[in-house]
Amino acid sequence: MYQVTVIVKRRPKILDPQGKAVEQGAKLLGFNNISNTRIGKYIQFIINTEDYDKAKSEVDEFCNKLLANLVMEDYEYTLEKVK
Amino acid sequence: MNPKFGVVVFPGSNCDHDAYHSLKKILGYEAEFLWHKDKDLKNSDVIILPGGFSYGDYLRTGAIASLSPIMQEVIEFGQKGGIIIGICNGFQILLEAGLLPGVLIQNKSLKFICKDVYLNVKNKNTLFTNSVTKDVIKVPIAHGDGNYFADENVITELVNNNQIVFQYSSANGEVSDEFNPNGSILNIAGIINKSGNILGMMPHPERCCDPLFNNIDGQEIFRSIVNGLLS
Numbered sequence: 097m098y099q100v101t102v103i104v105k106r107r108p109k110i111l112d113p114q115g116k117a118v119e120q121g122a123k124l125l126g127f128n129n130i131s132n133t134r135i136g137k138y139i140q141f142i143i144n145t146e147d148y149d150k151a152k153s154e155v156d157e158f159c160n161k162l163l164a165n166l167v168m169e170d171y172e173y174t175l176e177k178v179k
Numbered sequence: 180m181n182p183k184f185g186v187v188v189f190p191g192s193n194c195d196h197d198a199y200h201s202l203k204k205i206l207g208y209e210a211e212f213l214w215h216k217d218k219d220l221k222n223s224d225v226i227i228l229p230g231g232f233s234y235g236d237y238l239r240t241g242a243i244a245s246l247s248p249i250m251q252e253v254i255e256f257g258q259k260g261g262i263i264i265g266i267c268n269g270f271q272i273l274l275e276a277g278l279l280p281g282v283l284i285q286n287k288s289l290k291f292i293c294k295d296v297y298l299n300v301k302n303k304n305t306l307f308t309n310s311v312t313k314d315v316i317k318v319p320i321a322h323g324d325g326n327y328f329a330d331e332n333v334i335t336e337l338v339n340n341n342q343i344v345f346q347y348s349s350a351n352g353e354v355s356d357e358f359n360p361n362g363s364i365l366n367i368a369g370i371i372n373k374s375g376n377i378l379g380m381m382p383h384p385e386r387c388c389d390p391l392f393n394n395i396d397g398q399e400i401f402r403s404i405v406n407g408l409l410s
Binding site: 110111113114116117137162163165167168 | 238239242246275280281282284285286287288289326328329330362
């Protein structure tokens with residue numbers, strides 16, 4: 097079994113209105129050193145196989161088909177073995 | 180022949196009854212609801228994917244709905260040339276299902292916008308606009324994620340193939356940033372696929388069909404489909 101952690105990020109060139117709004121909030125709080133705020137998604141799940149390569153290819157497929165929309169997002173993930 | 184419209188109902192659809200009412204009670208066409216868990220299009224000639232918040236807009240708008248059992252049938256129907264119109268959340272579902280190119284991201288203002296807008300009818304030579312008499316129509320929008328985005332190649336292709344059907348504009352048809360409510364590239368409000376049988380649009384034509392509302396510009400879009408089917 098593997099604990100999978102996926103991070104989905106909006107592509108750098110694509111406008112992130114949420115990130116912009118949060119950055120405005122940061123400025124209102126006086127955090128003037130903060131810039132390039134981007135908001136993404138953090139997704140966790142368990143994949144029930146012992147085969148590392150199989151787990152990896154299944155996670156890739158899951159990300160491609162559902163978790164990320166590759167028109168506007170990129171994804172990365174980590175696999176951690178659990179007992 | 181009286182064409183039949185199938186209106187798909189997803190959990191969270193909320194414009195399904197508006198569409199049904201406009202089609203059946205106002206325009207007098209045959210209409211039937213199609214449940215998202217079914218796999219039967221009930222011999223519909225036209226499929227409507229209505230507006231709303233299918234699956235609570237979880238993950239991405241339209242992402243989960245695009246995997247519904249009925250969508251497998253709808254995708255096949257569309258690929259065989261069947262007529263589909265996706266309105267608002269329906270447009271988002273068409274994009275997630277891969278039947279149209281691009282994505283709809285949050286409005287630039289981050290606000291949910293609910294108001295009447297003007298649309299420049301850019302292409303009148305489509306199944307969905309052949310009977311539209313005006314050059315500019317007034318149709319309401321109601322969305323938080325209507326900001327159309329696609330990469331440059333897709334946009335160039337949309338322009339070259341005349342796939343942009345509606346653009347946000349002034350009452351006189353001027354297309355500029357000033358009249359862009361949500362940040363969409365090229366003020367895109369509605370596009371068709373290359374073969375011209377699938378339309379996705381953010382504005383709600385079904386909400387401007389009933390004469391009670393003093394604006395019936397939406398009627399001509401549905402009339403166009405029927406005229407196209409009958410001719």
